[in-house]
Amino acid sequence: QITLKESGPTLVKPTQTLTLTCTFSGFSLSTSGVGVGWIRQPPRKALEFLALIYWNDDKRYSLSLKNRLTITKDTSKNQVVLTLTNMDPVDTGTYYCAHSDLYSSGYYGNDYWGQGALVTVSS
Amino acid sequence: QSALTQPASVSGSPGQSITISCTGTSSDVGAYNFVSWYQQHPGKAPKLMIYDVRHRPSGISNRFSGSKSGNTASLTISGLQAEDESDYYCSSYTMSNTVIFGGGTKLTVL
Numbered sequence: 001q002i003t004l005k006e007s008g009p010t011l012v013k014p015t016q017t018l019t020l021t022c023t024f025s026g027f028s029l030s031t032s033g034v035g036v037g038w039i040r041q042p043p044r045k046a047l048e049f050l051a052l053i054y055w056n057d058d059k060r061y062s063l064s065l066k067n068r069l070t071i072t073k074d075t076s077k078n079q080v081v082l083t084l085t086n087m088d089p090v091d092t093g094t095y096y097c098a099h100s101d102l103y104s105s106g107y108y109g110n111d112y113w114g115q116g117a118l119v120t121v122s123s
Numbered sequence: 124q125s126a127l128t129q130p131a132s133v134s135g136s137p138g139q140s141i142t143i144s145c146t147g148t149s150s151d152v153g154a155y156n157f158v159s160w161y162q163q164h165p166g167k168a169p170k171l172m173i174y175d176v177r178h179r180p181s182g183i184s185n186r187f188s189g190s191k192s193g194n195t196a197s198l199t200i201s202g203l204q205a206e207d208e209s210d211y212y213c214s215s216y217t218m219s220n221t222v223i224f225g226g227g228t229k230l231t232v233l
Contacts, residue, residue: 037222039169046126047161047169047212049222063221096168104181108216109159109174116168 002026004036004097006117012087013123020117022080022097029055029075033102036080037110038071042093052100052108053080089121127152127213127225134231140201143228145213146194151223153194157216160189160198162209163227169212173198200230208232 008020020038027034037052037060051071052060061069070083080097095117098110105111128146135141145152145160152158156176161169171180173189176196188199196215200207213225 039224046227047163047214047224049214049224052222060221063219098169105171106157106159106174106178108157108214108222109171109180110161110169111171111174111180113168113170 002099002112004099004112004114006095006097006114008095008117008119010118011120011122014088014121016087018082018084018087018091018119020082020084020095020097020119022082022114024078024080024097024099027099027101029053029073029078029080031055033107035100035107036073037098037100038080038082038095039098039110040091040093040095041116042090045093050084050095051082054107087121092119092121094118126223127215129211129213129225129228131226132229132231134233135200135203136233137203137205139203140199141203141230142200143198143211143213143230145196145198145215145225147196147215147223148194150219151194151215151217152191152196154218155216156191158189158191158196159214160187160196161212161214162207163212164209172211203232205232 035054038050099112160173163169
């Protein structure tokens with residue numbers, strides 16, 4: 001059974017760096033074809049892709065946020081960490097991590113999602 | 124990079140079929156067969172309904188189907204049911220080596 005869960009601060013101040021951890025179970029990020037991505041959703045708005053990391057450490061980033069984002073993985077801990085620097089109130093929203101697998105959802109489809117973590121940016 | 128274009132809303136009666144479009148460019152939707160569709164109920168995480176344009180994940184009803192023509196992908200739901208009322212999002216891989224989403228479509232079952 002595949003599960004993912006996001007953890008991190010619920011409130012950050014403007015200019016601070018957000019660090020979110022995705023802890024997962026039921027799969028390994030060392031298995032060929034597997035990836036974990038981050039997607040966010042501002043309140044009452046659309047989904048927005050942030051970043052994706054694959055089993056071979058290949059990475060993809062949002063073009064508009066690339067300079068502020070870093071995604072890393074710790075295979076031994078079954079975790080993926082996302083950092084977003086220089087936070088602004090417009091970064092407020094629910095941050096999701098999600099699983100992808102070439103053989104069950106293609107490289108870019110996310111078939112298992114965490115429950116999401118609401119992050120508010122305010123002074 | 125601009126988001127993919129989806130209609131803000133569509134509606135249909137139970138038993139009918141509806142189609143939601145997702146328009147991109149030759150650099151994203153038109154470039155690859157890497158279009159996905161998600162269903163999202165209020166307050167819930169998205170659910171993958173279609174990947175790679177037309178493939179259904181395990182457990183997804185065959186009432187959901189996907190297709191693509193040129194720079195426009197489409198999600199068709201046949202035999203509309205009340206439980207299908209939800210927000211739907213498309214996404215696509217792009218030639219800039221990233222992923223973009225559409226603005227979302229609210230489906231109302233009349």
